[in-house]
Amino acid sequence: MKALIGPAGWVRGIVLAALAGLPALAFAADPAAAPGFRIDAGYTSDNNINRGPAGDTVKDWALGLRASVSGALPVSTHTRAIVQAFAGTERFHTV
Numbered sequence: 001m002k003a004l005i006g007p008a009g010w011v012r013g014i015v016l017a018a019l020a021g022l023p024a025l026a027f028a029a030d031p032a033a034a035p036g037f038r039i040d041a042g043y044t045s046d047n048n049i050n051r052g053p054a055g056d057t058v059k060d061w062a063l064g065l066r067a068s069v070s071g072a073l074p075v076s077t078h079t080r081a082i083v084q085a086f087a088g089t090e091r092f093h094t095v
Helices: 006-020 022-026
Strands: 036-046 060-074 080-094
Touching: none
Parallel strands: none
Antiparallel strands: 036 060, 060 080
């Protein structure tokens, strides 16, 4: 597998991570029925962030990835606590 370096590599990594989470889509929406697993990924880019004339432009891109797991803990007959754990990262690059 190619190294995950640069925007194209990061996109490949994010897509692979998102596809790995697809079986979680079959779970019920109710967190009491089954734990929920979610992956959020984002990518944005701009080729002229300083709005300068041609040849004097600044380009940038940003990537973000967040994974979370949630579940419900019964507290009483009519009450439950929702617990969520998450981890995420962002990466920015200006050229």
